[in-house]
Amino acid sequence: MAHREAGLTLRLARILAPVTVLGPGRRVAVWVQGCAIACPGCASVDTWDPAGGEAVPVDEVCKLLADQIGELSLDGLTITGGEPTSQPEALAELVTSLRARLGPRPLDVLLFTGRTHPAATRVAPALLALADCVVAGPYRRELPGEGRLVASGNQTVSYGSAAARRRYEDWNAADGARLQVTAEQGDLLLVGLPEPGDLSEFESRLRERGVGLGEVSWRA
Numbered sequence: 238m239a240h241r242e243a244g245l246t247l248r249l250a251r252i253l254a255p256v257t258v259l260g261p262g263r264r265v266a267v268w269v270q271g272c273a274i275a276c277p278g279c280a281s282v283d284t285w286d287p288a289g290g291e292a293v294p295v296d297e298v299c300k301l302l303a304d305q306i307g308e309l310s311l312d313g314l315t316i317t318g319g320e321p322t323s324q325p326e327a328l329a330e331l332v333t334s335l336r337a338r339l340g341p342r343p344l345d346v347l348l349f350t351g352r353t354h355p356a357a358t359r360v361a362p363a364l365l366a367l368a369d370c371v372v373a374g375p376y377r378r379e380l381p382g383e384g385r386l387v388a389s390g391n392q393t394v395s396y397g398s399a400a401a402r403r404r405y406e407d408w409n410a411a412d413g414a415r416l417q418v419t420a421e422q423g424d425l426l427l428v429g430l431p432e433p434g435d436l437s438e439f440e441s442r443l444r445e446r447g448v449g450l451g452e453v454s455w456r457a
């Protein structure tokens with residue numbers, strides 16, 4: 238069993254750090270590749286193809302994240318996508334081995350899933366049990382969400398502990414940015430939970446300044 242888990246791979250879309258708009262503190266965010274839920278209005282259409290991205294051994298991802306957490310003094314890991322619960326074993330192994338590698342240093346884990354919480358718990362019980370906070374449910378653009386944790390009002394938020402609930406509720410109530418723009422290897426990345434209209438406004442403001450966007454993640 239241990240030998241089989243050592244060989245797990247994770248299909249990844251991208252890893253980015255530091256991220257300050259997907260959970261409290263400074264974080265590393267992992268976008269997994271592959272999502273069959275296909276929510277209309279999804280901002281990450283580029284992560285849908287299960288054959289896209291790159292398959293990377295979990296131990297390699299673990300080392301990379303541990304290095305980034307140490308070098309950038311990060312507080313947490315955010316797992317999003319794509320659909321994380323479609324790769325439950327690899328992600329549970331990643332979180333477990335990352336925490337083991339970090340030793341006494343605490344690692345807050347935020348998990349976004351497009352499945353409802355009961356459905357996600359059925360397919361990925363070990364992964365959900367490792368998360369400090371789980372935001373669950375498909376994106377429904379006709380139901381705008383409130384705050385910085387949920388993109389749409391149907392989504393639920395669950396906490397692994399009372400301390401995690403306080404941490405997230407304080408962060409969500411604080412007056413902070415909801416979106417972060419980052420340049421990464423020639424790509425401009427818009428990170429966070431956009432509200433309806435944010436993406437087209439972002440595009441038109443850039444166009445006004447003479448900057449045209451080519452391929453964008455929110456269009457197939």
Ligand code: SF4
Nearest residue numbers: 272275276279319351
């Ligand atoms: S919003 Fe999330 S669950 Fe919905 S299609 Fe996009 S990646 Fe999949």
